[in-house]
Amino acid sequence: MIGRYLAPLLAALALSACSTGALPRSAAVPPPAATEARAPVTILISIDGFRPDYLGKGNSPMLDALAAGGVSAAMRPSFPSKTFPNHWTLVTGLRPDHHGIVANKMEDPARPGEVFTMATEDPFWWNAAPPLWVTAEQAGVRSATMFWPGSVVNWGGTRDREWPNDLEGGTRPHDWQAFAQAMPSEQRTRALIDWLRRPADARPRFLALYFDAIDTAGHRFGPAAPETAAVVAEVDGAIATLVEGLRSIDQPANLVIVADHGMAAASADRVVRLDTMLPAADIRIVESGVYAGLFPAPGREAAVEKVLIGRHPHMECWRKAEIPARFHYGTNTRIPPILCLADLGWRVVADAAAQAKATSLGEHGYDPTLPDMAALFIANGPAFRAGATLPGFDNVDVYPLLAKLIGVTPGANDGTATTFDGVLTR
Template sequence: MRWIRPMAAAACAALLYACTTPAAIAPVPPAPAAEVRAPVTILIGIDGFRPDYLDRGVTPVLSKLAAEGARGTMRASFPTKTFPNFYTLVTGKRPDRHGIVANRFEDPARPGEVFTMRSEQPYWWDQGEPVWNAAEKAGVQSAVMFWPGSGIEIGGTRPHDWQAFGMAVNGRQRVDSIIDWLRRPTATRPKLLGLYFDTIDTAGHHFGPDAPETTAAVAEIDALIGRLTSELAGLNQPANLVFVADHGMAAVDESRRIQLDTVAAASDFRTIEEGPYAAIEPLPGREAALAAALLKPHPNMSCWRRADIPAHLHYGRNPRVSSFLCLAKVGWTITTRPAAEPLRPGGAHGWDPAAPEMAALFVAHGPDITRGMTVPAFDNVHVAPLIRRLAGLPEAKDIDGDPAVLAPVIAR
């Protein structure tokens, strides 16, 4: 050991004493108080998620949220297709009233044009007001990740933040976009958000609703929901989460095929859509012949003129609906493809909303959501009024949704 000379030792002792006296210790600033964040509302659309997928034992996160919050079976609107129903969920209007009457349709006011899922012209969309537009008008900032219609300027308005749909953007990137928006300072942070996943629907179409690949897709989405809730907790961000699907899924195969051009002469009609239902237009001068063929009884489908579509479908008043509609029994496919060309097995949707296979997921969880509640079966038009109330928006006028139906879901 090295010894220190006495004088040096005394000097060191004096210096040490001076450095440890209370007057010489710099005060430690208090830790900044954690920001107290107000709850946000996040509407999460999971394409093709049937309610019974929660019973497969692969959804620990979403099943826990459902048990702690509110859940129920939701009836889709007709047609049980993606774009009509996702737009119903945010407008509170049925497809017949908000104008997105199918995934593919025509408008007599715009001859020669066809709406598809790539159509972005505002005139297709402006028969309904989505909740994000209502939010922006009320001064509530919104941000939407991929919801159908969210990137289109409807009535001169769109969300403050939005992303154009791209399959290459994976689920984790979609979740992280929501979290990144919520990392902003209070003044620029969105209060109403939307998020969309397509993985389960894609698997259901390719493999069928009962396939292990579809169950794996359900598990994948559940893990992403776990990431979302974990990241929200890390931000100390309370959130009212509302999970919805647009429709369910049913199995299809070659054995349940309706060859439409053997029911009516191919020279009498053209189809706009085929599948679980067929949207049909007569060729010039062939309406009477087509009606005679379609309107008689058929074993696995029913057909109507637009004006005679059954009332429970709430469909046929909009001129964008085809002149004739044929609706197959669940699992059956209407087609004009050559009989020698087999149908691809897997899954589909588009049938009567009353069919159990077409039911859609509904789960809500958050600080303003009633705990442990099972909601009686309801129509999806009632979701938009719920979202409006959670986001602090005024009630909408002239919609089909009734705020009273899901009012018990809100605890406050």
């Protein structure tokens, strides 16, 4: 199926490569049209769960070409290497410990009885740090987001807890789409092109796009499965559709293509059961899986710590204040008192019932420095030099890069703008 989209473009790439000896950067960045000198737009693309080593295996010719004609790296996610914490890091430049989205599932002592999940849109949970589209809108830079986690939130606003549909204040992207997993990858890219077909005064200058299919396949089948490789090809075809769409409307673009984390092979028999270590009534687990965040039962704190804190077969547990410094994690009030982190490929579950549900063949959330957790980074466009490979860097550095590309002053962040100094053309 993807050949239908890639054949004309790859033929052009091959012809150019033969004449110049290298893949041209213009593969992703078409020249301005004669009738309208369009300024480059910036497009941030997340391919959830895309490991850098998925490239170069024959399934991703478009992404391979963009990497060869631009800048690429194996990027380190923030801890925990989960979807929502890292997507919020990419657009705020803050580590989860600082921006408040510390897990895919969490609690807050200021909201007893409530639980944050990946469907939560109440601004209360998100308001600690403005995402880039809010900074852009406030600076007069029009933005548009397609499915980016958190982009439907009325950031900075308030929501009445008794009347949850009542929102006051706040800022969203000028254009945004709520997540709909059933929407095909190619259709998502076509939506961006439609936004860019608008007249100049109604056209976004910063766009964000999200693909979830590779993460879903990696969980279900494992990172090395042929089914996962087939979905890599599908998403690569959607990226090719985007590139060709930009070419068709003569729209120059700086593409920044990232992943939130990698993926590690897992199995149902690599599980640490907490109920084999202490009575179930002694703890309350907020989130479990690759790691477990838990509260000791009142009066049982010392007993729980005596059993859990320290190194165990296939797992290590820490008091919140003693989580290793390399994780930059442990000060936020939303982090539970004890964190237990599984070894690569293992999971931490409450009991036999939870073990029976732990059937996925791929997982993430582990130590971000592990190679299997590395995340894709590709940048291609008029702002980037061709054929550059960067050493690994922390994903907090993406935010100041994006702010520079769209011409806004970044908010306070944990990243550094100097990471990309040697690969920018301006």
